[in-house]
Amino acid sequence: MEFQKKRKIEAVVMEKGDSPVRRWEDLNINILVTILLSFDLFQLIYAIPQVCRAWRLACCDPLLWKTLDLSVLQSNFIRLPLKPYVYVDSPSEKKLTGLLNICLNLSRGNIQTLIFHTNLYVNDNQLTFAAERCPRLKRLVMPAWEKLEKPAIRRAIRKWKDLESLTMPSLEKPAYVIKKIARSCKKFSELKIMGTCDILFASTLVSFLPNLKVLSVRCTELSKHALVILLEGLTQLKVLNISHCIITEDLPPPAPMKILTELDESILEKASRLDKFLTCMSDSCIMCQRTRNDKGFMRWYKYEDLWKVDEVKSLAILKL
Template identity: 60%
Template sequence: MEVDVPDRKKWEEMHNDILVKIFQTFDIFDLTSGIAQVCSTWRHAACDPFLWETLDLSMLKSNFIKIPLEPYVYVDGRSDKTLTRLLKISLNLSRGNISTLIFHFNLYVHDDQLTYIAERSPKLKRLVLPAWNRIKRTVICKAINMWQDLESLTMPSIANPLCIMEQISNNCKNFSQLKIMGPCDMFFAHTLATCLPNLKVLSLRCSMLFKDALLIILDGLKHLEVLNISHCVIIEVPPPPAPRKVLKELDELIIGKASRIREFVTCMDDVCVMCRRTWVDEGFLRWYKYEEGLWKDDEVRSLAI
């Protein structure tokens, strides 16, 4: 007796939507492993914009050592080659559709790599780039000039942020969210108030924050809706000869100025693990010492990863 067996589709004959759902379960290493070269059907699915809304490289770290001179890190050549390969394949498959780009805090991108990214991701809206030791200011400014849709940036604290903030102010009209991973002094605060007066969301969590800088932010950012200073070491610098001191709680002046903000997120608790860690690390958290991925956390949901 003969039994009719229904026609079975081959992999290359699968519907595009099904392939996209399968590819959606892959990480960046799987997506760039060569699946787009299997056949034209697979390549078409591998280029689907849905797969490339976010390019998440937060699991990729550079193999590096610290050095005493700029850029203060030396990155192994194989790490650079791995990153360059991933970027070339990803940005080719994405066809310019990446809107969110996330780097690990110990993934050290260099000038040529960032320029390559900027030229091929014109629709970028969110950038998480908390380490740019190897990127010249002129290069990051040129990249920002290309990202006119940029809305959110996670960045390190740097000595002279003026040119970068000016580029954002001049080119990114929808920019509204900023996270700084590092100390915030008065110069940084003045720069924010001058260049980004319409900023709506700001996170300074787990860092050293000077009281005067906080007051500048509260006075200067009139449109601020969310401010996160959780686990910060807040330093007050009184006139000489009085020594600087660490605030144990927020005073009435700060609380009064912050009362207009819709969401003012704070934590200054001696029993809080993150507060203790910020204190031990003197306001510059050494994320590598702690749980993997802890650096991705933020009390502000839109800035968490």
């Protein structure tokens, strides 16, 4: 692979003459940046900048840093029953700190999309550093927040005034995140929830993000009441994804909670105003089966990269 990329560069520099150019730093920076787009993140930050000053300068080009995708990086961790709920070993934290330091320095504030792996646990200092160095951030994919304190999350969101899209984890009390987004991120329009969307959370979304346009709550337990709140309250909503959800309905006692096998006409009528209403409640669907097996709270670590998938293209990291 390295040999092929070197030959690719040699072919480019030989276009203007019969003999190769001996000074790599003389290669046109636009051509070099185009070539660097084919390198992976670790080659880009650890190998290329060491060649010469001109190549390091090329590694700072904004074209290379529209997206910082750390979805290939995971922490070495142990889950705990009590707060902070996750223990991450020191080498993992140091590796992430070093990686963020290099990437965010090279990017020079040009990152617009920042993607963390569902099992990459960021601490308060790392999140604060990322917020300070990514002032133009528009999309954040951050499903693991167990190690973060509320003040750190609030500070980060306050920095991201241009934030438009968030993929967020399941939090015990997520309302403070939604309220902070409403106050700080006036362009916010897309939300993906990787956890339960109960009646309280649905009501919070309606109260604080009434102009939300795209919402995905796939692969979770969702009550019919919460779904009605979303459909009636989010009047600007264009796309709603409830694919593979367990849809429940509370019945008067002593009747047990009912799991719906299909959506009734009242729900479909409320959803008819949407541009896209994405659903799947099939017994033959593997993802629906997994949601049921996990009792409406997906254990994404069991399914490798499936957490990256979404039926809404703008929210997907891994395409269907």
